[in-house]
Amino acid sequence: MITRKMNQRITIYSVSGGQNDDGEVVDSIRNDLYTCWAEVLKTQLRDFKLQYKDSLDNSKVTKVFLIRYNPKIDIDNTMFVDYNKSIYKIDKVESNESDKDMTMISTVKIS
Numbered sequence: 020m021i022t023r024k025m026n027q028r029i030t031i032y033s034v035s036g037g038q039n040d041d042g043e044v045v046d047s048i049r050n051d052l053y054t055c056w057a058e059v060l061k062t063q064l065r066d067f068k069l070q071y072k073d074s075l076d077n078s079k080v081t082k083v084f085l086i087r088y089n090p091k092i093d094i095d096n097t098m099f100v101d102y103n104k105s106i107y108k109i110d111k112v113e114s115n116e117s118d119k120d121m122t123m124i125s126t127v128k129i130s
Contacts, residue, residue: 022087025056029084030101031094031109031124053092057124058085059102080128082107088119099129106130 031053037045060083084100100107107126114122 021058024058025085025087027057027059027084027102028054029057029086030054031092031098032101033098052098053089053094055086055089057102059083060085081110082126082128084124084126086122086124088114088122090119094122094124100124100126 030051032049032051034047034049037048039045082102084102094109094112096109096111098109100109106129108129109124110127111125112122113125
């Protein structure tokens, strides 16, 4: 793991419903869970061709983030990543349990 490549700031958060003081149901409340430095992996040319082969409107924009391994937080696919004022839904999380050095988070852009 090369930590000098971890130069982008991301925030991992969850969204939950709730109630206000009057007891009315509120749509969603953002709960920031973890803010860290991450490496954003480059998109390979073949992946770029697969994403944009039909049209730009139909494709899913994906990003892969590498963060340091942290056993204190359980990241799952119900959470979101805030990166460069864009929101990404977590698609897949892979932790390196043998070396315990990094966690790979695969995401899909939703806004």
